[in-house]
Amino acid sequence: MGWLGLDDTDHLGGGCTTKTLDLLIQGLPSDVEIGELRLVRLWPFAKQRTRGNASVAVEISCEDENKIMNHLDLWWEENISPLAGMISSTENYDRQQYPADPGMVWFSSETPPVEFYYSAVRREVSLDEIPIAKKSWGGQGKIGATAAIAWDKSLVTYEAIAWRTETNTSSKKIRKIDSLRLEEIDEMENTFMSRDSRTGNSMIAPRGPCPVLFGLRARDEEIAKQAATYLLKSESTEENSGFRVFKTNQASDDHLENDLRDTVLDIEILSRGTVVINCKNSKLLAFSESGDIKLLGQWLKHGDTISFNGLKNHDGTYHLERLKVIEGSNQKVRPLCAKCGVRMKSMGKNQGVRCPKCRDRSDKLWDEITRTPPFEDWVQAPNDSRRHLTRPLEWD
Numbered sequence: 483m484g485w486l487g488l489d490d491t492d493h494l495g496g497g498c499t500t501k502t503l504d505l506l507i508q509g510l511p512s513d514v515e516i517g518e519l520r521l522v523r524l525w526p527f528a529k530q531r532t533r534g535n536a537s538v539a540v541e542i543s544c545e546d547e548n549k550i551m552n553h554l555d556l557w558w559e560e561n562i563s564p565l566a567g568m569i570s571s572t573e574n575y576d577r578q579q580y581p582a583d584p585g586m587v588w589f590s591s592e593t594p595p596v597e598f599y600y601s602a603v604r605r606e607v608s609l610d611e612i613p614i615a616k617k618s619w620g621g622q623g624k625i626g627a628t629a630a631i632a633w634d635k636s637l638v639t640y641e642a643i644a645w646r647t648e649t650n651t652s653s654k655k656i657r658k659i660d661s662l663r664l665e666e667i668d669e670m671e672n673t674f675m676s677r678d679s680r681t682g683n684s685m686i687a688p689r690g691p692c693p694v695l696f697g698l699r700a701r702d703e704e705i706a707k708q709a710a711t712y713l714l715k716s717e718s719t720e721e722n723s724g725f726r727v728f729k730t731n732q733a734s735d736d737h738l739e740n741d742l743r744d745t746v747l748d749i750e751i752l753s754r755g756t757v758v759i760n761c762k763n764s765k766l767l768a769f770s771e772s773g774d775i776k777l778l779g780q781w782l783k784h785g786d787t788i789s790f791n792g793l794k795n796h797d798g799t800y801h802l803e804r805l806k807v808i809e810g811s812n813q814k815v816r817p818l819c820a821k822c823g824v825r826m827k828s829m830g831k832n833q834g835v836r837c838p839k840c841r842d843r844s845d846k847l848w849d850e851i852t853r854t855p856p857f858e859d860w861v862q863a864p865n866d867s868r869r870h871l872t873r874p875l876e877w878d
C-alpha cells in the first residue's frame with residue numbers, strides 16, 4: 483500500500499491535474515485497489531504555481547509493488563511526461579507563465595512529514611527541500627505532489643469533480659449545467675461556494691479550455707456525491723465522462739498563521755476603492771473586490787487598533803483575508819451647547835467656541851467621542867472573491 487502524488491500537468495491553455503489522475507486511475511491494472519483521493523491547494527503566491535495551484539494524490543493498495551512501479555514508469559513515459567513544456571500565452575493574464583513541469587511521487591512505508599505540507603501551503607518551496615520519495619518522476623510538480631501526501635487533514639472538506647467528454651472539451655462550447663438544480667444544491671446545508679452570494683451566478687464551473695465540467699464543494703462526503711449525481715443526471719446538464727469525490731484542504735485556513743494585531747498610522751484610498759492601510763508594524767492591502775474588508779478599511783483612522791489575517795506577498799505587504807476593529811480611536815469634536823444641544827463652533831484661532839444659536843460660550847474646546855465601526859465583528863470578502871483555502875467566517 484502507498485500514496486501516489488501528482489502535480490503540474492496543466493497550463494492556462496488546457497489540461498487539468500485532476501483529469502490526468504482520473505485517466506491514470508482508469509489505466510491501473512485490475513488487481514489494484516484505490517482508496518482515498520486528495521485535492522490539495524498550495525501557497526497562492528508560489529511563483530511557478532499552475533492555474534488552480536492544486537495538486538492531487540491517491541491511496542493505492544496492491545499485492546505487488548514492483549508491478550505497480552513498472553506500470554507507472556510506462557504510464558509516465560506515455561501519458562504524463564509529454565505534457566511537460568506545454569504553455570499558453572494570453573494577453574489577459576498578469577503574471578509570468580511557466581511551462582507545465584509535471585512531477586509524480588510514490589511513498590509506501592514512510593510518508594513525508596507534515597511540516598512539508600505547511601511549508602508548501604504557506605511559502606515558496608524549492609525542489610531541493612522536498613522529502614525523498616521512494617520513487618519519483620519529473621520536475622517541479624514533485625513539490626505539490628509530495629505536499630498532497632504530507633497533508634495532515636486538520637480540516638477536511640470535499641469536492642466532487644466531474645469531467646467533460648473529450649468532444650465537449652475540444653469544441654470549447656460553454657459548459658451546460660442545470661441552474662435550477664444548482665440553486666437547490668446551493669441551499670443544501672453542507673454545500674458551500676456553489677453560487678455567488680450576491681448575483682446567484684454559478685461558481686462551480688471553471689472558465690476556459692479545461693476538461694473539468696464542475697467542482698462541487700461540500701463539508702460532507704455523501705452530500706458531495708449525491709449533489710454531483712443529481713446535477714449530472716439532469717437533462718439540462720451536458721454529457722460527462724464521470725466524476726470522483728476528493729478530500730480537500732479547501733476552506734481550511736491552513737495557509738494562514740495566527741491573527742495579528744496592529745495600530746493604524748494612516749490609510750490611502752486608491753482607484754476603485756482599494757485601500758492601503760499603513761500600520762506601525764505592517765502594511766496591509768484591502769482590494770476593491772474585498773467587499774466589507776474594503777469598506778472597513780476605508781473607515782480606519784490614525785490610532786485605531788485592528789486585528790487581521792492574510793498572506794504576505796513578495797514585498798511583505800499583507801493581502802487582507804479578514805479584518806476586525808479591536809478599538810476605534812476617539813474623535814475630537816466641538817462640545818454641545820448645554821442649553822440648545824447644538825454643536826458649538828470655533829470663533830477663530832485661539833478665540834474659543836460658542837453656540838451658533840444662543841451665542842453662549844464654552845471653556846471646554848473639545849469633546850472626545852468614540853467612533854463606532856460599520857462592522858463590529860470580523861469581516862471577509864464575498865464568497866466569489868475568496869481564495870479556495872479561505873475558511874468562511876460563518877463556520878466559526
Ligand SMILES: [Zn+2]
Binds near residue numbers: 819820821837841
Ligand atoms: Zn445654545
